[in-house]
Amino acid sequence: MRRKVDEFMEKHGLGVGDLVRVVKREGDERITFEGLVMPPYELSPGETLTIKLDNGYNIGILIDAIEDIEILERAKEAPKMEFKEVLPRKEGLPSVTILGTGGTIASRIDYKTGAVHAAFTAEELAKAVPEIFDIANITPKLLFNIMSEDMKPEYWKRIAHETAKALNSGEDGVVIAHGTDTMGYTAAALSFMLKNLTKPIALVGSQRSSDRPSSDAAMNLICATRMAVSDVAEVMVVMHGETSDTYCLAHRGTKVRKMHTSRRDTFRSINDVPIAKVWPEGKIEYLRDDYRKRSEGEVEVDDRFEERVAILKIYPGVTSELLEFLVDKGYKGIVLEGTGLGHTPNDMIPAIERAVENGVAICMTSQCLYGRVNLNVYSTGRRLLKAGVIPCEDMLPETAYVKLGWVLGHTDDLEEVRRMMLTNYAGEITPYTRFDTFLR
Amino acid sequence: MRRKVDEFMEKHGLGVGDLVRVVKREGDERITFEGLVMPPYELSPGETLTIKLDNGYNIGILIDAIEDIEILERAKEAPKMEFKEVLPRKEGLPSVTILGTGGTIASRIDYKTGAVHAAFTAEELAKAVPEIFDIANITPKLLFNIMSEDMKPEYWKRIAHETAKALNSGEDGVVIAHGTDTMGYTAAALSFMLKNLTKPIALVGSQRSSDRPSSDAAMNLICATRMAVSDVAEVMVVMHGETSDTYCLAHRGTKVRKMHTSRRDTFRSINDVPIAKVWPEGKIEYLRDDYRKRSEGEVEVDDRFEERVAILKIYPGVTSELLEFLVDKGYKGIVLEGTGLGHTPNDMIPAIERAVENGVAICMTSQCLYGRVNLNVYSTGRRLLKAGVIPCEDMLPETAYVKLGWVLGHTDDLEEVRRMMLTNYAGEITPYTRFDTFLR
Numbered sequence: 001m002r003r004k005v006d007e008f009m010e011k012h013g014l015g016v017g018d019l020v021r022v023v024k025r026e027g028d029e030r031i032t033f034e035g036l037v038m039p040p041y042e043l044s045p046g047e048t049l050t051i052k053l054d055n056g057y058n059i060g061i062l063i064d065a066i067e068d069i070e071i072l073e074r075a076k077e078a079p080k081m082e083f084k085e086v087l088p089r090k091e092g093l094p095s096v097t098i099l100g101t102g103g104t105i106a107s108r109i110d111y112k113t114g115a116v117h118a119a120f121t122a123e124e125l126a127k128a129v130p131e132i133f134d135i136a137n138i139t140p141k142l143l144f145n146i147m148s149e150d151m152k153p154e155y156w157k158r159i160a161h162e163t164a165k166a167l168n169s170g171e172d173g174v175v176i177a178h179g180t181d182t183m184g185y186t187a188a189a190l191s192f193m194l195k196n197l198t199k200p201i202a203l204v205g206s207q208r209s210s211d212r213p214s215s216d217a218a219m220n221l222i223c224a225t226r227m228a229v230s231d232v233a234e235v236m237v238v239m240h241g242e243t244s245d246t247y248c249l250a251h252r253g254t255k256v257r258k259m260h261t262s263r264r265d266t267f268r269s270i271n272d273v274p275i276a277k278v279w280p281e282g283k284i285e286y287l288r289d290d291y292r293k294r295s296e297g298e299v300e301v302d303d304r305f306e307e308r309v310a311i312l313k314i315y316p317g318v319t320s321e322l323l324e325f326l327v328d329k330g331y332k333g334i335v336l337e338g339t340g341l342g343h344t345p346n347d348m349i350p351a352i353e354r355a356v357e358n359g360v361a362i363c364m365t366s367q368c369l370y371g372r373v374n375l376n377v378y379s380t381g382r383r384l385l386k387a388g389v390i391p392c393e394d395m396l397p398e399t400a401y402v403k404l405g406w407v408l409g410h411t412d413d414l415e416e417v418r419r420m421m422l423t424n425y426a427g428e429i430t431p432y433t434r435f436d437t438f439l440r
Numbered sequence: 441m442r443r444k445v446d447e448f449m450e451k452h453g454l455g456v457g458d459l460v461r462v463v464k465r466e467g468d469e470r471i472t473f474e475g476l477v478m479p480p481y482e483l484s485p486g487e488t489l490t491i492k493l494d495n496g497y498n499i500g501i502l503i504d505a506i507e508d509i510e511i512l513e514r515a516k517e518a519p520k521m522e523f524k525e526v527l528p529r530k531e532g533l534p535s536v537t538i539l540g541t542g543g544t545i546a547s548r549i550d551y552k553t554g555a556v557h558a559a560f561t562a563e564e565l566a567k568a569v570p571e572i573f574d575i576a577n578i579t580p581k582l583l584f585n586i587m588s589e590d591m592k593p594e595y596w597k598r599i600a601h602e603t604a605k606a607l608n609s610g611e612d613g614v615v616i617a618h619g620t621d622t623m624g625y626t627a628a629a630l631s632f633m634l635k636n637l638t639k640p641i642a643l644v645g646s647q648r649s650s651d652r653p654s655s656d657a658a659m660n661l662i663c664a665t666r667m668a669v670s671d672v673a674e675v676m677v678v679m680h681g682e683t684s685d686t687y688c689l690a691h692r693g694t695k696v697r698k699m700h701t702s703r704r705d706t707f708r709s710i711n712d713v714p715i716a717k718v719w720p721e722g723k724i725e726y727l728r729d730d731y732r733k734r735s736e737g738e739v740e741v742d743d744r745f746e747e748r749v750a751i752l753k754i755y756p757g758v759t760s761e762l763l764e765f766l767v768d769k770g771y772k773g774i775v776l777e778g779t780g781l782g783h784t785p786n787d788m789i790p791a792i793e794r795a796v797e798n799g800v801a802i803c804m805t806s807q808c809l810y811g812r813v814n815l816n817v818y819s820t821g822r823r824l825l826k827a828g829v830i831p832c833e834d835m836l837p838e839t840a841y842v843k844l845g846w847v848l849g850h851t852d853d854l855e856e857v858r859r860m861m862l863t864n865y866a867g868e869i870t871p872y873t874r875f876d877t878f879l880r
Contacts, residue, residue, distance in 0.1 A: 057817055149783035149820055151756040181780035185756045243875070260878055261781050261811025268879070310762070313751050313777065315841060316591040316625045322750070325765050337753065340621035341701050343589035371701025377497055380589055401755060435683070438700055439708070439879040 003046020004063045009037070014049075017075025022051060023068040024061050033059065034072070054214060089137040094172035094229040096136040098125070098221075099162055101155070101186075102145040103179025103205050129218045131280070132225045136172070148179025148186075148205075153405065156189035157303040163201055164194060164299045173200040173228030175221070180205040180258055180266065183237055187253030188402040191235040191426035195300040197292060202227040202238045202250070207264045216240050216264040222280040223248035230284060232275055233292045235426070240264040241277060249274040252291075254399045254428035257369070270369055271394045271437055272430050304409030306332050311401045313337040313367060314344050320351035327354070332412060333361040333404040336389075337397045342366050342373030343380045349387050356388035361417045363390045363404055365397040370438050390418050393429045403428060443486020444503045449477070457515025462491060463508040464501050473499065474512070494654055529577045534612035534669045536576040538565065538661075539602055541595070541626075542585040543619025543645050569658045571720070572665045576612070588619025588626075588645075593845065596629035597743040603641055604634060604739045613640040613668030615661070620645040620698055620706065623677055627693030628842040631675040631866035635740040637732060642667040642678045642690070647704045656680050656704040662720040663688035670724060672715055673732045675866070680704040681717060689714040692731075694839045694868035697809070710809055711834040711877055712870050744849030749773040751841050753807060754784050760791035767794070772852060773801040773844040776829075777837045782806050782813030783820045789827050796828035801857045803830045803844055805837040810878050830858050833869045843868060 014020065018037045023030050035051035038058055048060035089095075122140050125132070132138055143162055144155065163174045178186055187203050194201070204224035206217035216239075224238040227250045235253035242265050251269045260266040277285040308331045312322055326334055334355070338344055342364040344352065352362055364384065366373050372394040375381030385391070392400040400421075407420040424431070454460065456479045464471045475491035478498055488500035529535075562580050565572070572578055583602055584595065603614045618626055627643050634641070644664035646657035656679075664678040667690045675693035682705050691709045700706040717725040748771045752762055766774055774795070778784055782804040784792065792802055804824065806813050812834040815821030825831070832840040840861075847860040864871070 057814070059816070147783070147786075147818060147820055149754075149779050150785050150787070152785075153757050156756075179780075181783055182756050258780065258808050259810055261806050261808045261813065262873075263811065263875065263878060265878075266808065266811075307757055309757070311753050311755055311758075313753050314589075315751055315838065316596075316622050317593050317747055317749070317845070318751075321769060322762060322765070325762070329761065339589050340619075340698065343587070343621055345590050345592075346587075347590070366701050368698050368701045368706065370699055371703065371706075373701065374497065376499070378587060380587055398755065405757070433702075435703065438703060 003040065005040045005046040005049055008049060008063050008066070009040075012069055012071075014069070014071065015075055018071050019073040020051065021070045021072055022049070022061055022066055025065045025067045030067065033061065035059075036075075090133075094136045095139065095170065096173050096175055096225055096228045097139045097141060097166040097171045098175045098177060099159065099166070100140065100142040100145065100177045101148075101159060101179070103148050103177065103181075129221050131218070131222050135222070135225045136229055138225075139166075139171070146179075148181040148183060151179075151182045151186060153189070153305050153307050156186055156193065157305065159186065160190055160193040160301050160303050163190065164301045167199045167299045171199070173202065173230075175224045175228050176201065176203045177221070178203050178205050180207060180239075184257050184267070184396075185398055185402055187235055187237050187256060188399045188428070189406070191253040191428070192403055192406040193301060193303045193305075194235065195302050196297055197233045197235070197299055198295045198297045199299070200228050200230055200232050200294070201235045203236065203253070204238050207240075207262060207266060216245070219245050219280050220248060223250075223278045226278050226280070226282060226284065227276070230276075230278075231294045233294045234275065236275060237267050238278065239267040245280075247277045247279045250276045250278055252427045254426050255396065255430070257396055257398065268440065269437065270396055271371070271434065272427070273434070273437060305405050306408035307405065309333040309335070309401060309405040309408060311335045311337060311397060314339055314348075316345075318345065318348070320348050323348065323351050323355060327358055327360050331360060332408045333363065333417070335363045335365055335392075335397055335401045335404055337367040338364050338373065339367060341371075341377055341381060342375055342384070342391055343378070344384065346380055346383065349383050352384065352389060353387040356414065359412065359414060361390065361404060361408065361414055361421075362388065363392050363400050363421060365392045365395060365400045367397070369396065372433050388414070390421050392421060394433065395428050399428050443480065445480045445486040445489055448489060448503050448506070449480075452509055452511075454509070454511065455515050458511050459513040460491065461510045461512055462489070462501055462506055465505045465507045470507065473501065475499075476515075530573075534576045535579065535610065536572075536613050536615055536665055536668045537579045537581060537606040537611045538615045538617060539599065539606070540580065540582040540585065540617045541588075541599065541619070543588050543617065569661050571658070571662050575662070575665045576669055578665075579606075579611070586619075588621040588623060591619070591622045591626060593629070593745050593747050596626055596633065597745065599626065600630055600633040600741050600743050603630065604741045607639050607739045611639070613642065613670075615664045615668050616641065616643045617661070618643050618645050620647060620679075624697050624707070624836075625838055625842055627675055627677050627696060628839045628868070629846070631693040631868070632843055632846040633741060633743045633745075634675065635742050636737055637673045637675070637739055638735045638737045639739070640668050640670055640672050640734070641675045643676065643693070644678050647680075647702060647706060656685070659685050659720050660688060663690075663718045666718050666720070666722060666724065667716070670716075670718075671734045673734045674715065676715060677707050678718065679707040685720075687717045687719045690716045690718055692867045694866050695836065695870070697836055697838065708880065709877065710836055711811070711874065712867070713874070713877060745845050746772050746848035747845065749775070749841060749845040749848060751775045751777060751837060753777040754779055754788075756785075758785065758788070760788050763788065763791050763795060767798055767800050771800060772848045773803065773857070775803045775805055775832075775837055775841045775844055777807040778804050778813065779807060781811075781817055781821060782815055782824070782831055783818070784824065786820055786823065789823050792824065792829060793827040796854065799852065799854060801830065801844060801848065801854055801861075802828065803832050803840050803861060805832045805835055805840045807837070809836065812873050828854070830861050832861060834873065835868050839868050
């Protein structure tokens, strides 16, 4: 049986991508929506027409409640352009590889084609964001196309190897297009897995899909490309610095976190100052001078990673059951998101002692996110220290989790684990507490 | 055998609470510390002298590394004051009960007496913070004295009953002194457990113990007492609004979170505007007018609470194991701290479906903290919705956890759980997304 939505679209001559005005009946009221027609969701019963609003969100409108629909503008046919998969190189420009991994930034094509997987070719990029081709010779490569909530350590490894391959084959920098949900985790993973970094790596995403006027995709991609040809030989996240289209911030990959579900300036450096402000026109204002500088030499990949690692959040009423279960299951490391300065209920401490006796690394971070764990202030903290907990300084819980997996990929000796966790490999530990970075 | 620290203190005539200057040898360097002598930690081997620095932190200095020590000021003997446990009531002042539950704010007495449990009498309060006796007739009551990391649902119930008892016996407001680690959770719990609120309840704590000049305890307690006699019939957290001693913020109990391990202005309203700014001198500036107003009537306690509830954080590499374990263990509800708009990896969805089929309530919040979950934007979200996940709007994960325990104390019918979780009982859901509250 044909679905209502398919019949409705046929009857009104609607095409995917058309801009429409829909009048919906709600009781005695009439509500008007404007937006782009989205392809009907494959598994849906087809009772609704889905419209992508200007704010980037989709709404489903019951076909039976639609009183009127008007096509304001037909979906534009992409103009045919005559260039090859890799555009002719311009003399004198640096070279940047853009690796696609999926996410909203790659979702532009979705509803135009109705396909689930976004394409990612030089041609499409050139149409979407022509500005980047004036900054560098761009080589796009679609590694895979997943929503970033499906990201896993094995994908981190693939991204690390592809990034190193590009840099070691002469590229001046790499941009990684990535969904925003877990971009911070991937940035941390690459920060540890890529050693002897001599060139920039800029992760970039968008909070609004790139087909909308309000999208942040183009400016973010331009700024990320600027950072990819900059002097900074670090793993960065480059995203909007404020809600309007003024500048982006380049955050250190180990200190950055997604702090808002939907704002464009969602990514924030926690407990540290971003590396730079970058404007799409090309200006870069460095906010610190202790970043790693571009240099010569091969980038190395060290992707040994122990996947039997978990994050456990602490809260009133938490029991030792989850911790004990993980130990029984053979987990090698657990990052606790403690309260305050890094605490658990005192009645969890015996289970923590047993975990450590069983060779499981227990690391402490704070669910406050801002600040630094300190297990010397209160007696609970001192008991946790005595039980063998490793206090992770001012590391983000997410970064501590990624780092612990990486550290345990190298050793399972708890003293060595402790030493490595407290060694600052990629700026993940701010040596002194900065009070000027709170809620910035 | 006597410990080194005991011998050292005897030899130098040091008393607990004395202000000292210590010169410590570190290699060729000499470092000088000033602070108060703390009682030697009972279980310690006694190799160190513990000094409470001006910033509120304790440091342990190896006795063997102490090169010089000078007593700058003797611990003051508390002046004897002749008043009874409850001070004579002043005519015309409102009445406030201060319930003590423990935490840093009650830690003042600790090192003076060497006792583990802080005393909490009118006399001690009057000595510490005489200002509050000009605001109200104060009745102090020490309920218990625990570090707030040891807080549990059963204690929430006791606090709720004692609070209601005080209010229903004619008190004009209640102040609850509480450790800061889990104050936000307790504030949320009281917000749900206390019904028909007609008078103010102000939770208060401190980030520096009250014996130090830099302590925030006195000002916080004064501001909390001011809010306890105010017009606001809600559960509030009253803590420093900025690092300096200017004003406090009164936060709604369901929207507040500890956001910094050690700053005095650590408590922040998330996704909402605080109820008021309050100055110790008495001025109150309301930041909104939609708060619940003081009125007449008995406060009721509804403390039914299902303790088999947990928070699970989502991250790349998380497996379904923990979720399945909790379901097997008979947990009735799980709050997921999803990524972004409220996502899990797609390969967790079958386990979530089975949990829901087994009658377990699965609620979605966002680890971004700021913003609002929206499971309609991406296909992963729509699959989660279809699996039966309850999207918790802009609720904090911590508040959703407390609320879910309270809701499941009333029903285990999943449709009713969903209805109650999406009903706004105590301001835990902000009806529309405010973009002006990000990182404030």
